[in-house]
Amino acid sequence: MWDALPDAARSIVKELIIHGPQSRTALARTLHLSTGSLTRLTKPLVDAGLLVEGEVVHDPVNGRPTRPLDVAAAEHRFLGLKLTGDRVHAVVTDLRAGVIAGRDEPITDHSPEAVCRQARGLLDALAVGPPVGAGITLGGNNRASAGVGGERLVDAPYLGWEQVELKPLMERALGVPCAVENDVAALAHQHHWFGPGRGLRDFALVTIGAGIGYALIVHDHLVAASEADLGMFAHLVLRSGGPMCPEGHRGCAAAYLSSGSIEAAAALGLRREVGYDEVLRLAAAGDQVCLTLVREAAHALGRLIALVATVSMVKTVVLAGEGVELARLAKDDLDRALAADRRDVPGSVNVVVEADDFREWARGGAVVAIQSFVTGSD
Secondary structure, rough: OOHOOOOOHHHHHHHHHHHHOOOOHHHHHHHOOHHHHHHHHHHHHOOOOOOOHHHEEOOOOOEEEEOOOOEEHHOEEEEEEEOOOOOEEEEEOOOOOEEEEEEEEOOOOOOOOHHHHHHHHHHHHOOOOOOOOOEEEEEOOOOOOOOOOOOEEEEEEOOOOOEEEEHHHHHHEEEEOEEEHHHHHHHHHHHHHOOOOOOOOOOOEEEEOOOOOEEEOOOOOOOOEEEEEEEHHHHOOOOOOOOOOOOOOOOOOHHHHHHHHHHHHHHHHHHOOOOOOHHHHHHHHHHHHHHHHHHHHHHHHHHHHHHHHHHHHHOEEEEOOOOOHHHHHOOOHHHHHHHHOOOOOOOOOEEEEEEOOOHHHHHHHHHHHHHHHHOOOO
16 A cells, blocks of 8 residues: 555655554644645555554644644665675664664674575574564765665675665565665664754764764755765865874874774773773773774864854754763763854754664664655665
């Protein structure tokens, strides 16, 4: 039935998924529909079990008794996959991206066919029944002119993939419709529908960790960008003459903020190998080498956020990724740098720091599948 839904009916379902149960009067007003049109569009959805009616309440608009409409969220399940260079992360969610089950495991064979078989094995191991659809997210080639999900063939250098037809391979392995998307773009979609970007027409997402990512939502739509465009973001120069990144740029975002750069600088100061999490723990304990690095990174992050907000003119910037703890650890340094580059205008940018939970990347894949299912897009 979903395939035959008119756009107006899909808009109703989308509104209920994102904002929760609503009266017919409220829905009609939000979507600029007459009550007659709304009734005509929703009746077959209720009859088919796609929408459900809640208990009788009094309509806050007109005071009359009404039964709010909602989606049958628990009846529809979606698989989200995040592929890294060494692991597959999987979650199964309901129609509102609530996680029902999750699992991850190391990649033992990097061939595309083997990774797809491993994804099928993870789905079977989660034992939640067949999903409606699946979303696969991964980082791409940061020098490619097309985006992951933007073309039929996918490059993923860290997996050793070139020109791989990932979508049909995954569809054959999983037996359900699949969508493939850049991992940062998928995370932005997740935050837009179900996270701190819900209800906002415009916001930016910045991710920090092994890489530096960026996505921009403007007028309720993700701004399309090639992998090459996204790769340039990590190398924006924040301070000329600063530390050098692996590509030879001095003072760029990656030189200050990528976990690899922070680990290398800490190893030099401590005269031993050290991991990113340990750097943060030592900084929190007052170690001067690590604390100095974290404070410098937070200052650079504040400047990067100010640059994003000034150029894009968004008022909210969401921080996510496995490296976001430094934004909490050295919040004062971040705030000072942000304020200085925003001409000390108080409250000019709302910075939302998300939890460091790698499962959120896989959840972004599920959201891409949910969006494809609800909107009818590929």
